[in-house]
Amino acid sequence: MMFNQTAVRVRAGTKVDRGGNTIPDWSSADRLTVSSLNIQPASQSETVGEERTVSTTGYRVQSAEGTAPDIRAADRIEWRGQLFDVDGEVAVWPELFTDAVHHIEFVMDRATG
Template sequence: MSVLYVQSAVIVRPGKKPDRYGNEQDDWGEAATRTPVDQLSIQPSGGSREDTSDKQVTVTGWLLISAPGTMPDLRETDRVEFDGLVCEVTGKVGRWPVPAGVRHIEAELKEVS
């Protein structure tokens, strides 16, 4: 394994529960599934920005890249936990194919604090 892909994370996928009107909504509590993954590189991407129009908020971008030959089951509706942070996947997860299968994935994440 390359020294570039030594980070680990947890993919958090929401469960579903009905709201008071019977509509399904995401449940990030006990119904969520948590899947540990390793062989990742998660680096800052796009910098940080502050939004002070309503309240003090800092949004930081991250880029998750899996090691060549790996393909974690990450979806755009998931969250990723690493280094004590909880980030949301922003947009589609990039899957980079090669003739023998999928080589790796890339996903943009955002942390809001």
């Protein structure tokens, strides 16, 4: 596989709302450039409704062997000028016969419409 792609991990900061709850604050997000990725199309769907049509596009992301970028399920990924949500948990693949990380994989998607 080719691991020549780069994306930006966007992680929300936090703030306290009027009720005293800690909530995500995307206006103070932390950004981290992540390289050595392989990003491939995974899914496309379109839902036609009375009010609007929604298109959802998903990509499977895999890191290079021996890498474990700091990406979590609550993060967003900026890639090719678009913002994607991490869809589900990030899978950590172990190295054979050890506890070391071989690579990570996750799905990211974007809905428009």
